[in-house]
Amino acid sequence: MSQTRVDSAPYRPSRRAALASGQPISELMHQALSRPELISLAAGFVEQTTLPLAPSKTAIDRLLTDVAAGRAALQYGTTAGYLPLREALLDRWLKADGVSPDSAQVSVDQVVITAGSNQLLHLAAESMLDPGDIVLCAAPTYFVFLGTLANMGIRSIGVASDGEGMLPDALEATLAELDEKGELPLVKAIYVTSYFDNPGSISLAEERRPQIIDMARRWSRRGRIFVIEDAAYRELRYEGEDIPSMLSFDEAGDTVISAGTFSKCYAPGLRVGWGILPRDLVKPVLEQKGNLDFGSPNFAQHVMHAVLEAGRLDAHIERLRGAYRKKRDAMLEAAEQHFRPLAGVEWIAPRGGLYVWVSLPANIDTGPKGTLFSRAMDAGVLYVPGQYCFPKEGPCQHNTIRLSFGVQPDDRIREGMRLLSEAIAAEMDSSDAEPIEAIL
Ligand SMILES: Cc1ncc(COP(=O)(O)O)c(C=O)c1O
Incomplete structure (x- = not known):
């Protein structure tokens, strides 16, 4: 034929x-x-x-030696992620912020585990942005997130920064200008890499953190403006003291999305990241994630939890x-x-x-x-x-x-x-x- x-x-x-x-x-x-x-x-x-070969090997050996735990880790997990890991993460974050769990505004149901923090940034963007919307970013900023936005047809607008991060006055001026042009309703988020940013390794000054959150809330009169805090490098500090996260200044608990990751402070190959989200963003993000992968790799989450449990991360x-x-x-x-x-x-x-x-x-x-x-x-x-x-x-x-x-x-x-x-x-x-x- x-x-x-x-x-x-x-x-x-x-x-x-x-x-x-x-x-x-x-x-x-x-x-x-x-x-x-x-x-x-x-x-x-x-x-x-x-x-970290040794702590990972110990964690994996321990996990797979326990038949029930090993099987659970090799099974699908939940969309939001492994609960004990989410609890441990939140606990660690609050401790770093000097907040006691009793007085915390956030709870574990606001923590979502993702495949790296990039996925969290992407899911947050998918849940709040439509083509033509605007995200205000410190300039310069993390170029992969700029690519994520461009990919979705989102406008990214740079806000001038100095050696202490995004300038609140410049942010105010940008928002006022957009308002004048009738574009304020398009502004949905402000993106800041709050610790040792990429590319400048600059941390946003502590006193600017509440100022930027207040500004986001004040300018939210045509719809909520979120602040996306990307804390990928929080742990990679070689001098000075840690400072409280932007999340800790979000008294109403409705504005800040914090993204974190174990990629930089442990192993990017495990690709375990997370987000701590305002309550009303949790469901939309989980729905996006449900359609995408209905849960990040479960085994990696169990391994990371075992590493934390064994107290090996800080060392x-x-x-x-x-x-x-x-x-x-x-x-x-x-x-x-x-x-x-x-x-x-x-x-x-x-x-x-x-x-x-x-x-x-x-x-x-x-x-x-x-x-x-x-x-x-x-x-x-x-x-x-x-x-x-x-x-x-x-x-x-x-x-x-x-x-x-x-x-x-x-x-x-x-x-x-x-x-x-x-x-x-x-x-x-x-x-x-x-x-x-x-x-x-
Ligand atoms: C500022 C910033 N945020 C997020 C990420 C994403 O890291 P991952 O998706 O591996 O957690 C990176 C990676 O380089 C980064 O530089």
Whole structure:
């Protein structure tokens, strides 16, 4: 029988698929993985040698030795997540905030476990936003969340920040401006990475936390404006004391959504994250999640609970802090040595987190199409162009770079910084370095 070749009918990408293309994360990961000789100061991965083999093995062994517990862990779980883990998480969060469980505004039914905190951010966005809605974000901010918003057809607008995070005055001015344009009803949320943010490793100052929450409530006259607090890096603190979460300032309990994760402080491979949600957001988020996966991987949740039960998490975090402090210092020392001699190159020394944010003279374009990016790649070093970290609308600094000290060992960090400084010096010297307006 002869076979007739049938041409495939054309694939018609969904609107969402079209909106998803061109996001930077996959391209950067591809660059890093396809050229292993490159020193990637781009990836926000955690340090390989700190990944907790021993506490995880103990937890898994214990879990699987107990037949009933092992079977329960290997079965489907509930949509909201493993109750003992949710209880332990809430307890830990309240303790960090200095709140006693009796006086707490939140209870365990407001805690939802997700596959990483990215999923929580996504589900929260799905539950409150429609295409054309607006989220106000600190500028710069976590570029993957900006991608999530873009993917959903949501407008992200940048609010100016300084060394202590989002500026309340700038937020007020942005809200007033949107109100004047009749766009206040579209504003549904304010997104802030409250501890050691990505990309600047800046924490939102304690006194600004209640101010931003009050502002969200005051401007909620055309519908609720939530504050999304992304606390992914809360535990990665190398200096100073912890400060209370934004959630702890939400006296009415209706405004703040807190997202947390074990990815940075334990193991991203387990992908256990969570959200603490205002009461009326719990059901919509669970309904979204029910349709998506009806529960995050149950085994990972049981493992994480066993690690917490055995009291192994805090010891691990202490170890991590020591390791990252050393790597941060290696990057900062290399910056002093190689960047300091370059006029107009500045950086923020982080007290926690995984990143160093660098600003170059205003006429240097750090973007993926600029010559510095290819010079750096040719020299053997990869960075994240700062422009990715700015919301679609609002100010954008094209002369910025995000560097991570998370994944590379000290000697590669130093070498990467040296190579990058040479690329920057060459770029600064190049006769064709034009004013940035001419490049864009
Ligand atoms: C600010 C911020 N939030 C959330 C996440 C998501 O982490 P995960 O989904 O692994 O919990 C990251 C990861 O890099 C991050 O930098």
